[in-house]
Amino acid sequence: MDSSIFINITKLIKSQLGLLEFCVLQLIQDKNFKTLDLLLNNQIELREIENCQSLSDFAPNDEVIGEQVSNLIRDLENSGWIKITGDDLLKNLEIRQKFIELVESNDLVNRIDDVEKWYQEYRDLFKVIPGARVGIMGSRQAVIDRLRRFLKEHPQVTKEQVLQGTRRYIATESPKYVMNAEYFLYKQDQFDKTTRSKLEAVLEDFSERIPNDYDQTRNI
Numbered sequence: 001m002d003s004s005i006f007i008n009i010t011k012l013i014k015s016q017l018g019l020l021e022f023c024v025l026q027l028i029q030d031k032n033f034k035t036l037d038l039l040l041n042n043q044i045e046l047r048e049i050e051n052c053q054s055l056s057d058f059a060p061n062d063e064v065i066g067e068q069v070s071n072l073i074r075d076l077e078n079s080g081w082i083k084i085t086g087d088d089l090l091k092n093l094e095i096r097q098k099f100i101e102l103v104e105s106n107d108l109v110n111r112i113d114d115v116e117k118w119y120q121e122y123r124d125l126f127k128v129i130p131g132a133r134v135g136i137m138g139s140r141q142a143v144i145d146r147l148r149r150f151l152k153e154h155p156q157v158t159k160e161q162v163l164q165g166t167r168r169y170i171a172t173e174s175p176k177y178v179m180n181a182e183y184f185l186y187k188q189d190q191f192d193k194t195t196r197s198k199l200e201a202v203l204e205d206f207s208e209r210i211p212n213d214y215d216q217t218r219n220i
Contacts, residue, residue: 011103017081021072025081029095029103030156037090040069111159115147118159122147125166126181138182146185150199157203165203 012022027036073089076082081099086092123137188195
């Protein structure tokens with residue numbers, strides 16, 4: 001699981017939240033509950049240490065730390081940032097529209113609009129496949145529409161991640177079985193009629209198997 005947290009400082013300031021609270025909301029939005037658990041327990045413990053007169057006075061108390069975590073989560077719910085959906089506070093949390101609108105509004109619109117500037121770069125990755133078959137690049141408009149849809153449904157994914165994930169897929173798949181550029185983004189199953197994204201599966205796979213390498217693609 002990727003443990004990186006990427007913070008938009010402008011959005012942080014606009015939210016008027018503390019850094020810890022903003023990071024918590026970002027992790028809930030990304031559904032990264034494992035990192036959320038680590039972050040909260042670590043940071044709350046540090047706060048307890050800071051409240052001591054000296055480090056020698058500090059004695060870790062899981063009950064106190066647990067109470068502080070609970071209070072922080074409930075404060076975020078009372079402020080309208082999240083919704084608690086179950087008894088386990090760190091596994092039953094949903095982000096509310098208030099935070100989504102704050103962090104995604106202008107950024108997401110701009111990134112979706114920018115697709116027309118780089119969609120051809122994405123399509124060109126497919127034409128260099130050895131023995132590439134006719135139609136491997138997909139249609140221009142279908143690729144643009146599906147890239148826009150993918151970014152809208154996966155607001156945390158960047159252009160660089162899309163391109164890097166595509167390169168990895170092409171490099172590891174047999175040329176004969178590489179999907180064309182539009183189907184790689186979304187394709188409807190002919191049997192159950194559900195629409196699936198191979199790119200989504202590839203990005204999830206790489207983030208879980210090689211988090212350090214995958215994380216570097218975010219900073220290209």
